[in-house]
Amino acid sequence: MNNSIFHQQLFLGFVNKVTTGVVNVHVPSSKYLNKFFYYGEEFHGGLINSFVVIEGENVGFIGRVLSTELPEKERLDISTEALKEKDFHPLLKIEILSKFEYFDGSFQKSISEYPNVGAKVYIARKNDDVNYFV
Structure with missing residues (x-):
């Protein structure tokens, strides 16, 4: 597996807190939560x-x-009015389901390591191989 699943257009935010099994993510702009299309696929x-x-x-x-x-x-x-004019900075709570190796595509459901604070988070595409792991 290569890093092609990390598309900059699908960027969502940065990990800002790590606990066992769950990470919190800071979304730098509420605009990242708006519905959009990328290569004909709908994302939200x-x-x-x-x-x-x-x-x-x-x-x-x-x-x-x-x-x-x-x-x-x-x-x-x-x-x-504020929703139309201001930019908000949402927080997401994300459950870690599994981890995968970048190069061979293998995955493990048991988690022994976690992402670091500052790690980038992306919306998963439906046609990325990574979705077959969950």
């Missing part, structure tokens, strides 16, 4: 139960979105 980042891929140092990770929220300080500013 941050949807509950949608799949993501996370870059690790030596392995990648497959995860599923458990929750989406705004930081407390931004929740106070939310309104119809």
Whole structure:
């Protein structure tokens, strides 16, 4: 397997907290959660139960979105007008389902290592081989 599953156009955010089995992701702009099309396929980042891929140092990770929220300080500013004019910075909670080797495509459901804080997170494509692992 190569790094072709990490498409910059499908970038979602950065890991900002790592715990056993779950990572939190900071989405730099609420625009990353808008629905869009890429090569004829529809994407909508941050949807509950949608799949993501996370870059690790030596392995990648497959995860599923458990929750989406705004930081407390931004929740106070939310309104119809603010949603049109301001940019918000959502937080995602992602369950790590498995890890995979970059080069041979092998995967493991038992997780003994986790992504680092700062790791990039991408929306998983339906036709990427990685989706067959979950």
